[in-house]
Amino acid sequence: MDDDATESRVRRGGEGGSPWSVRIGALAGIPIRIHLTFFLLLLWFGNVSSDQGEGFLGGVVFMLLLFGCVVLHELGHALAARRFGVATREIVLYPFGGVARIDRMPAGKAELVIALAGPAVNLVLAALLGGALFALRAHAPDSAEEVIADAPVLWQLLWANLVLFGFNLLPAFPMDGGRVLRATLSLFLGETRATNIAAAVGQSLALVFAVLAFVPPPVKPVLLLIAFFVFVGAGQEASYQRSRAAVRGLTASNAMVTRFETLAPQDPLSRAAQLLLATQQQDFPVLDAWDRVAGVLHRSALLAALAGEGREGTVLEAMDREPPVVRPDAPLEEVLRLLQARPMQPVLVVGERGLEGMITLENFGELLEIAESLGRTGAIRIRS
Numbered sequence: 158m159d160d161d162a163t164e165s166r167v168r169r170g171g172e173g174g175s176p177w178s179v180r181i182g183a184l185a186g187i188p189i190r191i192h193l194t195f196f197l198l199l200l201w202f203g204n205v206s207s208d209q210g211e212g213f214l215g216g217v218v219f220m221l222l223l224f225g226c227v228v229l230h231e232l233g234h235a236l237a238a239r240r241f242g243v244a245t246r247e248i249v250l251y252p253f254g255g256v257a258r259i260d261r262m263p264a265g266k267a268e269l270v271i272a273l274a275g276p277a278v279n280l281v282l283a284a285l286l287g288g289a290l291f292a293l294r295a296h297a298p299d300s301a302e303e304v305i306a307d308a309p310v311l312w313q314l315l316w317a318n319l320v321l322f323g324f325n326l327l328p329a330f331p332m333d334g335g336r337v338l339r340a341t342l343s344l345f346l347g348e349t350r351a352t353n354i355a356a357a358v359g360q361s362l363a364l365v366f367a368v369l370a371f372v373p374p375p376v377k378p379v380l381l382l383i384a385f386f387v388f389v390g391a392g393q394e395a396s397y398q399r400s401r402a403a404v405r406g407l408t409a410s411n412a413m414v415t416r417f418e419t420l421a422p423q424d425p426l427s428r429a430a431q432l433l434l435a436t437q438q439q440d441f442p443v444l445d446a447w448d449r450v451a452g453v454l455h456r457s458a459l460l461a462a463l464a465g466e467g468r469e470g471t472v473l474e475a476m477d478r479e480p481p482v483v484r485p486d487a488p489l490e491e492v493l494r495l496l497q498a499r500p501m502q503p504v505l506v507v508g509e510r511g512l513e514g515m516i517t518l519e520n521f522g523e524l525l526e527i528a529e530s531l532g533r534t535g536a537i538r539i540r541s
């Protein structure tokens with residue numbers, strides 16, 4: 158119970174940002190958030206560092222500087238996306254790296270530029286750090302080794318940026334290099350084939366990593382973890398790209414359910430329970446007396462309210478008052494993003510005439526299946 162309350166507070170606290178993350182500020186108008194597990198990593202790294210005699214604080218400071226570089230890498234993606242008119246909702250720092258949540262990834266040359274912008278930032282940072290180390294060396298006539306010993310953090314950061322540059326350019330999804338490969342191939346081969354080839358290259362690379370993790374011994378667990386991460390990521394990216402390609406050019410009105418029951422805020426829960434039994438519906442839009450959207454009542458919220466307040470409680474008390482809403486002409490890619498962010502929540506389609514339809518993950522999945530079947534015979538057009 159307490160956990161639920163914390164989660165919803167963290168989530169609500171950030172204008173719909175990623176769950177379990179806290180906002181620490183904004184750069185270029187883009188919110189920067191830290192996932193709560195990141196603080197565990199800081200503690201762990203501080204401890205390792207103090208065990209090695211470098212001091213708890215030294216480890217934490219290096220880690221924070223390193224993650225500063227990761228934020229700048231993600232900001233590189235975000236600002237490149239902005240040049241193509243694509244907004245970034247947030248940058249989130251996880252213990253394994255950063256993620257820039259870009260509204261939609263454009264195809265072709267734009268994708269290439271956006272993917273390259275992140276690693277390019279690391280290359281520039283490495284050059285700047287190299288310049289700083291060179292300047293230090295010019296002041297101190299001693300050997301390069303002494304300079305490195307005097308400024309270990311600069312040296313470590315220089316290396317870290319080169320590693321970030323190289324690692325991110327590996328031609329494997331979900332790394333930037335995977336996107337670079339896909340975008341380059343798609344200029345010649347078409348998007349679907351390009352995605353499939355890039356995914357296959359990524360998964361082959363993952364298998365090579367897995368073999369290298371065992372031979373030569375000893376077993377290298379970090380490499381094994383990377384292999385697993387790349388293998389799964391490549392598969393997911395390929396299937397996401399297929400969904401995206403299938404819905405390209407379609408709008409919310411193409412996919413929405415138009416026949417469904419609605420509730421009024423003052424309806425008793427018993428009426429909602431009746432509808433749940435009598436229909437296939439799991440979510441019920443709630444309309445006020447002027448037919449405006451007041452919220453959505455989910456099956457799970459309804460059942461919880463029935464258990465708590467019984468049949469006499471009202472829909473108003475149980476409903477979610479801030480459901481995701483799109484316009485009928487919103488691209489389906491945007492709906493896909495909303496559904497992925499909160500899979501249990503339907504997206505309401507509201508136009509000039511008020512509530513026009515509703516899209517759930519279930520009927521979105523059906524649309525994809527239909528699109529895929531039609532796609533094989535060369536015609537992807539659904540209800541348009």
Ligand SMILES: [Zn+2]
Pocket residue numbers: 230231234275276325333
């Ligand atoms: Zn990147």
